Amino acid sequence: MTRWALIACRIALGALFLWAAATKLPDMNAFAQDVANYRALPGALVPYAAAAVVGIEVVAGVSLITGIAARPAALVLSVLLLAFIGFLAQALLRGIDLRCGCFGGDEPATWWTVARDAVMLAAALLVACKPQPVRRTAELPGV
Numbered sequence: 001m002t003r004w005a006l007i008a009c010r011i012a013l014g015a016l017f018l019w020a021a022a023t024k025l026p027d028m029n030a031f032a033q034d035v036a037n038y039r040a041l042p043g044a045l046v047p048y049a050a051a052a053v054v055g056i057e058v059v060a061g062v063s064l065i066t067g068i069a070a071r072p073a074a075l076v077l078s079v080l081l082l083a084f085i086g087f088l089a090q091a092l093l094r095g096i097d098l099r100c101g102c103f104g105g106d107e108p109a110t111w112w113t114v115a116r117d118a119v120m121l122a123a124a125l126l127v128a129c130k131p132q133p134v135r136r137t138a139e140l141p142g143v
Contacts, residue, residue: 014064034101
């Protein structure tokens with residue numbers, strides 16, 4: 001994979017997660033209700049989980065776009081995406097009819113949502129695992 005393709009992947013992933021956070025921030029109560037509808041967490045933890053998801057999305061998105069600690073940010077997003085996939089799959093397998101809560105709006109959770117998250121997971125893992133080459137401007141003599 002070329003250096004520029006990896007940078008484009010990193011920036012696109014960062015922008016996607018910043019957009020996802022931006023759609024949740026205006027109505028955190030609605031997002032917390034979306035999280036509760038998955039029926040995967042005790043009710044007392046739902047507001048904290050919702051706030052943590054949005055916080056992680058913002059910090060990781062900024063990190064990916066700026067390139068500062070991009071690999072650790074991509075690793076954190078990989079874990080978050082694995083959790084999303086697990087929560088989505090368990091809800092769908094249990095027949096729970098719910099909104100995804102991913103990008104605001106009324107998008108229903110479906111197996112296509114799981115597939116989309118799997119594609120984002122692949123991109124996050126690529127950024128996390130593939131080091132970006134460092135350009136050397138000059139070689140030190142004798143090294």
